[in-house]
Amino acid sequence: MKMLAPLLHSYWYLFRGAGMTLLMAGAAVLPATALGVVLALVHVFGRPMARAVLQVYLFVVRGIPLLVLLTFVYYLLPLTGIDLPPFWGVVLVMSLYYAAFMSEVFRAGIESLPQAQWDAARSLGMTRHLMLRIVIFPQALRLAAPPFVSQCVSLVKATSLVSIVGLWELTMASREVVERTLAPFQIFIGAALIYFCICYTLALYGRYLERRSLVGH
Amino acid sequence: MDDTLSDAPSLVTDPPVIGAPQAAPRPMLTMTGVVKSFGANQVLRGVSLSVAAGEVVVVIGPSGSGKTTLLRCVNLLEDYQQGTVTVDGAPIGYRIDPRSGQRQRMSERDIAASRETIGIVFQSYNLFPHMTVLQNIVAAPVRVKGVPRAKAEARARELLALVGLSDKAGEYPVRLSGGQQQRVAIARALAMDPKLMMFDEVTSALDPELVGEVLAAMQQLARDGMTMIVVTHEMSFARDVADRIVFMEGGVIVEEGKPEQMFAAPRTERVRQFLKRYNDRYRI
Numbered sequence: 001m002k003m004l005a006p007l008l009h010s011y012w013y014l015f016r017g018a019g020m021t022l023l024m025a026g027a028a029v030l031p032a033t034a035l036g037v038v039l040a041l042v043h044v045f046g047r048p049m050a051r052a053v054l055q056v057y058l059f060v061v062r063g064i065p066l067l068v069l070l071t072f073v074y075y076l077l078p079l080t081g082i083d084l085p086p087f088w089g090v091v092l093v094m095s096l097y098y099a100a101f102m103s104e105v106f107r108a109g110i111e112s113l114p115q116a117q118w119d120a121a122r123s124l125g126m127t128r129h130l131m132l133r134i135v136i137f138p139q140a141l142r143l144a145a146p147p148f149v150s151q152c153v154s155l156v157k158a159t160s161l162v163s164i165v166g167l168w169e170l171t172m173a174s175r176e177v178v179e180r181t182l183a184p185f186q187i188f189i190g191a192a193l194i195y196f197c198i199c200y201t202l203a204l205y206g207r208y209l210e211r212r213s214l215v216g217h
Numbered sequence: 218m219d220d221t222l223s224d225a226p227s228l229v230t231d232p233p234v235i236g237a238p239q240a241a242p243r244p245m246l247t248m249t250g251v252v253k254s255f256g257a258n259q260v261l262r263g264v265s266l267s268v269a270a271g272e273v274v275v276v277i278g279p280s281g282s283g284k285t286t287l288l289r290c291v292n293l294l295e296d297y298q299q300g301t302v303t304v305d306g307a308p309i310g311y312r313i314d315p316r317s318g319q320r321q322r323m324s325e326r327d328i329a330a331s332r333e334t335i336g337i338v339f340q341s342y343n344l345f346p347h348m349t350v351l352q353n354i355v356a357a358p359v360r361v362k363g364v365p366r367a368k369a370e371a372r373a374r375e376l377l378a379l380v381g382l383s384d385k386a387g388e389y390p391v392r393l394s395g396g397q398q399q400r401v402a403i404a405r406a407l408a409m410d411p412k413l414m415m416f417d418e419v420t421s422a423l424d425p426e427l428v429g430e431v432l433a434a435m436q437q438l439a440r441d442g443m444t445m446i447v448v449t450h451e452m453s454f455a456r457d458v459a460d461r462i463v464f465m466e467g468g469v470i471v472e473e474g475k476p477e478q479m480f481a482a483p484r485t486e487r488v489r490q491f492l493k494r495y496n497d498r499y500r501i
Binding site: 116117119120121122123124125126127128130134135138139142 | 292294325326329330331332333335336337339341343344345346347356357360361362405406409
C-alpha cells in the first residue's frame with residue numbers, strides 16, 4: 001500500500017489531466033468527424049479536380065507523423081500572425097489530421113453499399129440529397145461505426161503527444177507528478193489505467209455499435 | 218400460388234373501367250432510336266419500342282441481349298447516348314431544345330421527378346435492409362411525394378394485404394423469404410402510383426417454389442390494367458399474361474408479336490431456336 005502512496009496522493013490531479021484529455025479529444029472529434037464526412041462526399045461525388053486535391057491532402061496527412069505536424073504548427077502559427085491559443089491550435093491540427101482518416105472510414109462505408117441500394121433509391125424518385133439522408137447514410141454510418149470508434153480511440157491516445165508542445169493533459173500531468181514524487185512506475189501505471197479505461201469504454205461502445213449495425217443485415 | 222392474390226381487389230389506384238368505350242390506346246412508353254454503350258461495347262443499337270397504356274409487354278432474349286439495359290434506360294438508371302424516351306408524353310432524361318434541335322440533359326431534380334411515374338422491380342429485390350417492410354413502402358411516398366404519413370401507411374398496409382403480406386409490416390427484409398421480399402418490392406414500387414411498371418427478371422433469383430407467388434402478384438397487376446414491361450425467362454408467364462412479346466438479341470429487337478403467334482409460328486429462325494430450347498427444357 002505504501003508503494004502506491006504517490007499515486008493515491010495525486011490521483012485527483014491525474015483525473016483533472018484526464019478531464020483535459022477528454023475535453024481536447026472531444027473538441028477534436030467533432031470537427032474531424034464533420035470534415036471527414038464532407039471529404040468522403042467529395043471523394044465519392046466530387047469533380048475530378050476536387051478529388052485530386054483531396055488525394056494530395058490525404059497523402060500528405062497520412063505521410064507525416066502527428067507529432068511533426070503539431071510541432072510544425074506550434075512554431076509556424078505565431079509566424080503567420082495567427083494568434084490562436086495553444087489548446088485550439090492543437091485541436092485544429094488534430095481535427096485536420098484525423099479528418100483525413102475518418103474520411104477514409106466514411107468513404108469505405110459509403111462505397112461498400114451495393115449499387116443496388118443506389119438504384120432502388122433513385123428508381124423511387126429520390127433526389128441525391130434525400131437518397132443520402134435516408135438510404136445511404138444510415139447504412140454507411142452503421143458500417144463505418146466500428147472503424148470510426150477505432151479512430152476515436154486512436155485520437156484519445158494521440159492527445160498524449162500534445163504535452164510535447166507544452167499543453168497540459170493527462171501525460172503532462174503524470175510527468176509533473178513524477179517530478180514531484182519520483183515514483184514514475186506507480187504514476188505512469190495510474191495514467192495508463194486511466195487511458196485504458198477511456199479507450200476500453202470507447203471500444204465497448206464500438207462493439208455495441210457493431211452489434212446494432214447487424215440489425216436488418 | 219397464394220390464394221389471397223388471385224381474389225384480391227385492384228393493386229392499381231385507378232384501374233381502367235372494364236367495358237368502358239375504348240378509345241385508341243395512348244402510348245404510355247415511347248422509345249425511339251435509343252443507343253446505349255458501355256465504352257466501346259454498344260449494348261442497345263437504336264432500339265425503338267412503344268407500349269400502350271394498359272399493355273403488358275414481355276421482353277425475352279438470351280443473356281447479354283440488352284433487356285435489362287433497356288429497362289434501366291427507361292428510368293435513366295443508365296444514361297443513353299442517343300434517342301428519346303417518353304413516358305405518358307413526358308421526356309425522360311433528355312429533352313430536345315426547340316431552337317437548336319439538340320438533346321439537352323434534364324436537371325437531376327427533373328429526372329428524379331420523372332422517375333416517380335415509373336416503377337421498377339429488380340431481380341435482387343433491393344429492399345432497404347435498415348428499414349422495416351412498412352418503412353420500405355412508405356419512405357418514398359412520404360419523402361418524395363409528400364403524402365401524409367398516416368395516408369401512406371394506410372395505403373402501404375392495403376398493398377401489403379394485396380400481396381398477401383399483411384402480417385409482415387414490422388419485419389426487417391432479412392427475416393423474409395426471397396418471394397416475400399420480392400412481393401414487398403412490388404408493393405413498394407406500387408406505393409408511388411406509377412404509370413408504368415417494369416420487372417427485371419424478378420423471379421430469376423427465387424427458389425422455384427417461391428416463383429408462383431411473385432408471378433401471381435404480377436398477373437393480378439396485369440389484370441388491373443397496369444402498363445407493364447416484363448423482362449423474364451418465365452415463358453409460361455409470357456404466354457399467359459403478355460399482350461405482346463418482344464425478342465431482343467445483340468441490342469436490337471429481332472422480332473415482336475402476339476404471344477400466340479410468337480410461340481406457335483415465330484417469323485425468324487433465331488426466335489424459333491430460342492423458344493425451341495425453352496420448349497425442350499421446360500415443355501411449355
